[in-house]
Amino acid sequence: MCRSIVTLRGEESATDDEVTAAARQFVRKVSGTRAPSQANQEVFDRAVREIAHATRHLLDEWTAPAGARAPAMARSRVVAREKAGR
Numbered sequence: 001m002c003r004s005i006v007t008l009r010g011e012e013s014a015t016d017d018e019v020t021a022a023a024r025q026f027v028r029k030v031s032g033t034r035a036p037s038q039a040n041q042e043v044f045d046r047a048v049r050e051i052a053h054a055t056r057h058l059l060d061e062w063t064a065p066a067g068a069r070a071p072a073m074a075r076s077r078v079v080a081r082e083k084a085g086r
Contacts, residue, residue: 014059016052021084023051 008014008022027047028034036044 008055009059009062016056019055019059020048020052023048023055026051 006018006022008018027044031040031044031047033040
């Protein structure tokens with residue numbers, strides 16, 4: 001799958017920007033394009049919104065504890081934020 005999508009479930013809640021970035025990366029991977037044509041922009045953007053929405057619900061409703069992987073996931077999110085300039 002998309003190795004560049006960061007795991008969003010961890011000790012800290014994922015931000016809306018992180019959820020949207022992961023959704024955008026997923027749509028890019030599935031569609032096979034980084035930047036859609038004008039003809040496909042609307043459907044591309046809608047897919048990103050819908051996947052981000054579903055992802056937010058998943059993260060908000062997930063009941064199992066993050067467990068032992070949480071510290072590693074939190075570290076990877078910090079690295080991703082640093083790379084993004086945050």
